[in-house]
Amino acid sequence: xxxxxxxxxxxxxxxxxxxxxxxxxxxxxxxxxxxxxxxxxxxxxxxxxxxxxxxxxxxxxxxxxxxxxxxxxxxxxxxxxxxxxxxxxxxxxxxxxxxxxxxxxxxxxxxxxxxxxxxxxxxxxxxxxxxxxxxxxxxxxxxxxxxxxxxxxxxxxxxxxxxxxxxxxxxxxxxxxxxxxxxxxxxxxxxxxxxxxxxxxxxxxxxxxxxxxxxxxxxxxxxxxxxxxxxxxxxxxxxxxxxxxxxxxxxxxxxxxxxxxx
Numbered sequence: 099x100x101x102x103x104x105x106x107x108x109x110x111x112x113x114x115x116x117x118x119x120x121x122x123x124x125x126x127x128x129x130x131x132x133x134x135x136x137x138x139x140x141x142x143x144x145x146x147x148x149x150x151x152x153x154x155x156x157x158x159x160x161x162x163x164x165x166x167x168x169x170x171x172x173x174x175x176x177x178x179x180x181x182x183x184x185x186x187x188x189x190x191x192x193x194x195x196x197x198x199x200x201x202x203x204x205x206x207x208x209x210x211x212x213x214x215x216x217x218x219x220x221x222x223x224x225x226x227x228x229x230x231x232x233x234x235x236x237x238x239x240x241x242x243x244x245x246x247x248x249x250x251x252x253x254x255x256x257x258x259x260x261x262x263x264x265x266x267x268x269x270x271x272x273x274x275x276x277x278x279x280x281x282x283x284x285x286x287x288x289x290x291x292x293x294x295x296x297x298x299x300x301x302x303x304x305x306x307x308x309x310x311x312x313x314x315x316x317x318x319x320x321x322x323x324x325x326x327x328x329x330x331x332x333x334x335x336x337x338x339x340x341x342x343x344x345x346x347x348x349x350x351x352x353x354x355x356x357x358x359x360x
Contacts, residue, residue, distance in 0.1 A: 151185045155188045158175065185342075193272060269323055
């Protein structure tokens with residue numbers, strides 16, 4: 099993996115869709131090797147319609163590390179968990195410890211990434227690079243080869259630790275962001291807002307972002323569903339359950355408001 103950038107090694111581009119059906123259709127087209135992507139594998143895509151949510155066990159949480167989470171985001175996760183419970187899914191509070199470990203290692207690997215492609219673009223056409231990304235370039239560390247290899251080895255250990263639980267018919271549910279959608283002008287470089295997504299990105303497991311309710315501001319709030327490796331069908335099956343509970347899909351308006359705190 100050291101021959102790839104950190105981003106290329108742990109993240110992939112996934113489809114956006116108005117419904118779980120749409121996402122499944124696109125995934126069925128783009129999944130598998132294409133002779134170009136060095137980390138794509140020949141693994142069949144399961145049919146989420148054949149997965150019964152009642153057979154799935156979910157562990158969930160609202161916080162990653164010590165990053166504060168907006169109360170509306172917390173209540174969104176609770177809403178999603180109760181919706182899954184109502185569909186028959188077995189839910190248990192408490193994310194595996196490896197998820198919190200993942201955030202720290204992600205930050206270390208991200209800081210150690212050479213970002214060579216972006217650095218070259220910044221040199222050739224600096225006007226195309228925004229201030230937050232220039233700050234990331236300026237904050238890069240330069241660990242030695244042995245230190246960098248140790249970080250990647252530690253990543254492998256954390257993945258193995260998470261896979262001790264996240265296997266078979268299991269999944270995680272947690273926030274996408276620690277804040278509700280809002281105007282980020284002047285705060286674009288606050289990557290702590292995406293702490294849950296950054297932690298999950300380290301593992302390279304299938305993850306699905308599902309809008310489940312509307313904040314009091316009118317903005318949609320999503321949760322992410324994380325499935326075992328190559329079990330996109332599990333993530334999509336749980337996403338379909340939330341799709342039904344939240345009345346999204348092919349409508350443009352989420353019909354569930356986040357309830358007020360007690």
